[in-house]
Amino acid sequence: MRKLYPLTVLFCLCSSLLFAQTGNIRGKITTADGNPAEAVSVRLKSTGYGNLTNAQGSYELKNIKAGSYTIRISLTGLETKEQNVEIRAGETTEVPTIMLNESANQLQEVMVLAGRGKYNDSNLSxxxxxxxxxxxxxxxxxxxxxxxxxxxxxxxxxxxxxxxxxxxxxxxxxxxxxxxxxxxxxxxxxxxxxxxxxxxxxxxxxxxxxxxxxxxxxxxxxxxxxxxxxxxxxxxxxKKPTGTTKGEASLLLGSYDFYRAAVDLDGKLSGDGKLLYRFNLMGQTKNSFRPNEYNNRYSIAPVISYKLSEQTTLTAEYILQYAQMSNVGSYYSFSAQGYGSLPRDFTLAERGMEPTTIYDHNVTLNLQHQISPNWKLTAQGSYFNYQQVGSSMWVNSVETNGDAVRYASIWDASNVSKFGQVYLNGTAQTGGIQHRVLVGLDLGSKEYLADFNQSRNLDSTGTFNIYRANRGAPYYGIPHFDRSLSLYERANVNGNILSQSYTGIYIQDELGFFNNRLRLTLAGRYTDVRQNSYNTITTGKRFTPRVGLSASIDPQTSVYALYDQSFVPQSGIRRDGEEVKPVTGNNMEIGLKRDWFGGRWNTTLALYSILQNNQNIADPTNTASEQYIIQFGQTKTQGIEFDLRGEIVPGLNLVANYAFTDSKISRSAVESEVGNKVPGYAKHNANAWLSYRIQEGALRGVGVSLGFTYQGDRTTWAWTGASGQQALPDYFRLDGGLFWQRDRLRVTANVYNIANTYLYSGAPYLGYYYWQSEPGRNSRIGVSYSF
The missing domain is CATH 2.170.130.10 (TonB-dependent receptor, plug domain)
Known part of the structure; x- marks a missing residue:
């Protein structure tokens, strides 16, 4: 916390020295039929101030020097409108609603014709x-x-x-x-x-x-x-209903027998616009670059929203996802010779093995009530029910000559969760201080049951070899598992039950000084957690504080600092009989955010340091029958993150980012482990995706995309083992494509892994290595039509 004090003083000084008397303006833009007009440009003439309207048609421009201005409303293909406005120091001027001449459907058509999209969006849900x-x-x-x-x-x-x-x-x-x-x-x-x-x-x-x-x-x-x-x-x-009648149908075809169709319908169920709907339907079949591997899915997602009054809206949402896929262990390759020593399309899977089938249901009710112009209450409840019947695969052994013994194990599972939330957002003024208040209550319960204790060998010693092209049928045939007992009975016998219930109460006040140019966030959360993990019950009660500071250098630029805490309850048995302490985490972060050219694109630069205490490892003095754990101390993760996204110039959209991450054990009861890397990250991670669309001429609507992903100095999935083990190589993937858009039709053709590189990630395990490979060069062609 001491590190934040100099920053606080610095931000306060900057705010008081740099800012003159300023004010804000806000308003709303609608279509001719009264619907909100989204993504319309709102700018102050002869200034750099500007923004786009959100899904509700609202906009706000902040920290503008007091004076007289002209608002300019524009969107490609529409008539430009202007309106005079007076901005007063220390006040927010409410601009009367501006109505466009076009209907909601006409506005949607203009946006489609213009090929307008949003890579950058400053409005959160x-x-x-x-x-x-x-x-x-x-x-x-x-x-x-x-x-x-x-x-x-x-x-x-x-x-x-x-x-x-x-x-x-x-x-x-x-x-x-x-x-x-x-x-x-x-x-x-x-x-x-x-x-x-x-x-x-x-x-x-x-x-x-x-x-x-x-x-x-x-x-x-x-x-x-x-x-x-x-x-x-x-x-x-x-996706939720928008109040605008529109739709889109799409078809996607790709390598490895990938076929996918989807439809998105959005509109009104009543003439007065009080009852709205959204309906999404998708179906796909997909094979793989590995033999005997497939993944077929469909989803249904209807949403109904009803406006009970001008202040209150009730939304009901149902999502069903269905998946049927081959044995999930087939994604792994195993070899004692090192990573990538087998062909990319190697698989453990056999034809005729039972599929894994999943039904995933979700029902959510959301109620939003606008108590007053400055206060809003949100309440929601949700029920999740996930049911899985299937199996997995692994190996019992892998020899240097390639002989291996595979086994398949049952994997039936149930995951049922219930959530309830109520939270209040509001703004208030006390003297010269603006308050953004958030108060909330969280309730949740989760229960995961699984049977993965039945297993059958597929091979006898010497009957299966990873290097043998024609390997024949499994020596012991395709396994079948006993499901005569219910999943609950099977899971209970083996102790494979994980459950968690929690209650959380939180309050946050963001205090805005100097006309909200300097913002101090003070918050806290009290959480009570109880969980059962494999018959080990743990409880945790903790208060976690949050302190943040943000200052607007100018209307486009802000700097911030943050201190926040969290904790994770843990399970296990200590030899001394003491209760297992939860993992506690502290995050300190500073950053710089900037919008460019009226918000068309933005950048974020962040520096952070995270400490995690009380990590668990197995007690090194355990005998073969003991499973005690010790809590070894602390890990420290530090890094830098940079993100850029948005429309750089008309037609040119870019997403680019870079992260430097360093995560190590900083304190441990086992001295030799101090300084070891924590598994599961890449020290250098860089990505970019660039898309350009020709705006004028005979080729108008033609575009090109290009992107890459790079990961350098990768750690494995597992804790680092003995010296001399192979390190994961650096990762680089190049993707790109062409697209064409005219009127309501869009055609996109993308190619992935253009260089056809053998890409994978994995870890050492016992005396061999395992990894999951990605497909080589592959492609997708998508056709969509908006109506």
């Missing part, structure tokens, strides 16, 4: 709880928009999303079952619409057909959670 622009939040938060996902032909969260965020890597992915995303030396918690749905295995990775955008929050987020990894979280925001 309501489910992130923070009712303010990203630039004013004292934390590194990155938003991956639907436009970015569409241009990259992303189909699920495990399908290249992380290239759009600095420092993110994906580990232990088990195909497309779930997206385990790491950043800042640990696992990011998985959220959907503001609810923490993270589990040991899961949740089923979201299909992008019903995803609006994804919000990545780096570091602890006391306004969202405090019982979670201090590295951060990602929040998947699903």
């Amino acid at each position: 309501n489910t992130l709880r923070l009712a303010e622009p990203i630039q004013e939040i004292p934390q590194n938060i990155q938003l991956v928009s639907s436009k970015v996902l569409s241009d990259q032909l992303v189909t699920s969260l495990s399908d290249g999303v992380i290239r759009n965020v600095s420092g993110a890597t994906r580990l232990e992915h088990w195909g497309d079952m779930y997206a385990r995303i790491n950043a800042r030396g640990g696992r990011l918690s998985a959220f959907r619409n503001g609810m923490n749905i993270t589990s040991t295995w899961g949740p089923l990775t979201e299909d992008v057909s019903f995803v609006d955008h994804i919000e990545f929050v780096k570091g602890p987020a006391g306004f969202m959670m405090s019982n979670g990894d201090p590295t951060g979280l990602y929040n998947v925001v699903t």
